[in-house]
Amino acid sequence: MVIVGISGSPRRKGNTERLVSEVLEGAAEAGGETMLFSVADGDIEGCTGCMRCRKVPRCSIDDRMTLIYDALMRADALVFSSPIYMGQMTSQAKAVVDRFYALLNNDGTPRFRQGMPLFPLFTQAQKRLDIYSPYFHLCEDLFTHMGFEVMAPLVAGCINLKGEIESHTDLLASARKMGRKMGAGGRP
Numbered sequence: 001m002v003i004v005g006i007s008g009s010p011r012r013k014g015n016t017e018r019l020v021s022e023v024l025e026g027a028a029e030a031g032g033e034t035m036l037f038s039v040a041d042g043d044i045e046g047c048t049g050c051m052r053c054r055k056v057p058r059c060s061i062d063d064r065m066t067l068i069y070d071a072l073m074r075a076d077a078l079v080f081s082s083p084i085y086m087g088q089m090t091s092q093a094k095a096v097v098d099r100f101y102a103l104l105n106n107d108g109t110p111r112f113r114q115g116m117p118l119f120p121l122f123t124q125a126q127k128r129l130d131i132y133s134p135y136f137h138l139c140e141d142l143f144t145h146m147g148f149e150v151m152a153p154l155v156a157g158c159i160n161l162k163g164e165i166e167s168h169t170d171l172l173a174s175a176r177k178m179g180r181k182m183g184a185g186g187r188p
Helices: 015-029 065-074 091-103 133-146 169-183
Strands: 002-007 033-038 077-085 116-123 148-150 154-156
Touching (some): 002 065, 015 077, 015 169, 077 169, 154 169
Parallel strands (some): 002 077
């Protein structure tokens, strides 16, 4: 199993990256091959709408997304994570999602494996875990439309300052356990 993780947090080695890393570490323990990409590692430009990817199966922008594209073509599962900023995923995470457009054929079918499991992770400062449920459903619809099989999201609440996730040991243990299931070929 090849599991790709994307951290959509602009904060390097922050809570969101730590949570997705925990899932990937669990997957590796179960024998999965894992890859982590963080938007904090380098610039990922937004889609320019040039439509080159409709003519040639490649994005016209040559940046770190090319590495993500290559990884997703090999992947068996995707862990997509973002902190919630102003009620939504970060602008950096949204740039990645917009650039997924280059992974779709003209008829809307994916160029990656149809039905690839996508496990969404969200961190938020809000204590109430369901406060952004309408937005999480919107994300689920979007990813489903792209051809992913979207799993129920793991939402980490009361997490704001860098490092706060470390006090949520049960959450980290759950994330690792989910990763083990994924690494063994199961669903989280």
